[in-house]
Amino acid sequence: MQAARAGAHVSLWARNPAAMSAGRVLPRLPGFALPDTITVSGDMPRQADLILLACPMQHLRATARHVPPCAPMIACCKGMEQATGLMPLQVLGELFPHSVLGVLSGPNFAHEIAAGLPAAAVLASTERAQARRLADLLTTPSFRLYASDDPTGVQLGGAAKNVIAIAAGATMGARLGENARAALITRSIAELARLSLALGGRPETLSGLAGIGDLLLTCTGLASRNYRLGLAIGQGTPALQAATALEGVAEGMATAPALHELAQRHDVSTPVIATVSSLLAGTIDMAEAGRRLLARPVGHEFT
Numbered sequence: 182m183q184a185a186r187a188g189a190h191v192s193l194w195a196r197n198p199a200a201m202s203a204g205r206v207l208p209r210l211p212g213f214a215l216p217d218t219i220t221v222s223g224d225m226p227r228q229a230d231l232i233l234l235a236c237p238m239q240h241l242r243a244t245a246r247h248v249p250p251c252a253p254m255i256a257c258c259k260g261m262e263q264a265t266g267l268m269p270l271q272v273l274g275e276l277f278p279h280s281v282l283g284v285l286s287g288p289n290f291a292h293e294i295a296a297g298l299p300a301a302a303v304l305a306s307t308e309r310a311q312a313r314r315l316a317d318l319l320t321t322p323s324f325r326l327y328a329s330d331d332p333t334g335v336q337l338g339g340a341a342k343n344v345i346a347i348a349a350g351a352t353m354g355a356r357l358g359e360n361a362r363a364a365l366i367t368r369s370i371a372e373l374a375r376l377s378l379a380l381g382g383r384p385e386t387l388s389g390l391a392g393i394g395d396l397l398l399t400c401t402g403l404a405s406r407n408y409r410l411g412l413a414i415g416q417g418t419p420a421l422q423a424a425t426a427l428e429g430v431a432e433g434m435a436t437a438p439a440l441h442e443l444a445q446r447h448d449v450s451t452p453v454i455a456t457v458s459s460l461l462a463g464t465i466d467m468a469e470a471g472r473r474l475l476a477r478p479v480g481h482e483f484t
C-alpha cells in the first residue's frame with residue numbers, strides 16, 4: 182500500500198490471490214480493498230525496481246526462492262529462522278549474495294498502515310547511502326521512514342519485540358500489574374542493547390523505532406498477536422494451544438528459542454528472553470517465570 186501511495190505500480194505475488202483481491206486479508210479493517218494501482222497475481226513477476234518480502238519468518242527462505250534477484254530486496258518480516266537461528270537478511274544473503282538487501286521494521290500494525298494512518302519506521306541496509314535511497318523511495322506523507330546503517334540492531338529489535346510482547350501479555354494475563362509490565366519492558370531493552378553490541382550492532386538502535394518504538398506498540402496494543410498470545414498464556418492456556426487458536430502468526434513462538442540460543446552462544450545474559458523461551462516450551466509455569474525474574478541477585482541498573 183505504501184509503495185502504491187509513493188507512486189509505484191505494485192505487483193503483489195500472493196498465495197491466495199482471490200482472497201487478497203477481495204480484501205479478506207485484514208480482518209481488523211472491514212471493507213478494506215486494494216487500490217487499482219496494485220495488481221494481484223499467483224504468478225511471480227519477472228521484473229521489478231524494488232522487491233518487498235512480507236511473509237512470516239519461517240516461510241521467508243521458501244518464499245524467497247521463487248523471487249528473481251532482479252532488484253534490491255527489502256525484508257519486512259520480524260523474527261528468526263528457527264532451524265538456523267538466522268535473521269532475515271542473513272537468510273536472504275545466503276540466497277542472493279550479490280543483491281542489495283534492506284530490512285524494514287518499526288511500530289507498524291498492518292491495518293493502520295493500510296488505512297493510511299500516520300506511522301514511522303526504519304529502513305536499514307549495510308550501506309548508508311543505499312538505506313537513505315530506499316527510505317526515500319518508500320516515504321509518503323503518512324508513512325515516514327528513517328534510514329539506518331545498522332541492520333543487525335534493527336533486525337534484533339524486530340525479532341525480539343515479538344518475544345517481549347509475549348512476556349508483557351503474560352504479565353497482564355496473569356494480573357501481575359502494570360508496574361511489572363513497565364519494569365519488564367525496560368529491563369528487556371537493557372538485554373537487547375547488550376545483545377546488539379555482542380552481535381556487532383549498535384545499542385542505541387534499540388532506543389529507536391525498531392526497538393522501543395515497536396515494544397511500546399506491541400507490549401500494550403491488543404492488536405498485537407504476540408501480546409494476545411502472551412495474555413492467553415498468562416491466563417493459563419498452554420502455549421501451543423494458545424498459538425494454534427490465534428488468528429495469524431505470532432513470530433515470538435519460533436523466535437524465542439532461537440534468540441535465547443543466540444544469546445547463549447554469545448555469552449550474553451538475557452533473563453527475560455530465557456524465561457519466555459522456557460514458558461513457551463512448557464518447562465516452567467507463570468509462577469516459576471515470575472520467581473525466576475524476581476529472584477535474580479540485586480545489581481547496578483547499568484553495568
Ligand SMILES: NC(=O)c1ccc[n+]([C@@H]2O[C@H](COP(=O)([O-])OP(=O)(O)OC[C@H]3O[C@@H](n4cnc5c(N)ncnc54)[C@H](O)[C@@H]3O)[C@@H](O)[C@H]2O)c1
Binds near residue numbers: 235238290429430
Ligand atoms: N501484520 C502486521 O501488522 C505486521 C506488521 C509489520 C510486520 N509484520 C511482519 O510481517 C511478517 C508477515 O506477517 P503477516 O501478518 O503478514 O502474516 P500472517 O499472520 O498474515 O500469516 C498468515 C498465515 O499464513 C501462513 N503463511 C503466510 N505466508 C506463507 C507462506 N509463504 N508459506 C506458507 N504459509 C504461509 C502463516 O503460517 C500464517 O498461518 C511477520 O514477520 C510479521 O512480524 C506484520
Ligand SMILES: O=P(O)(O)OC[C@H](O)CO
Binds near residue numbers: 399
Ligand atoms: O501482531 P504482531 O505482534 O506480530 O505485531 C505486528 C507488528 O510487528 C507491529 O509492529
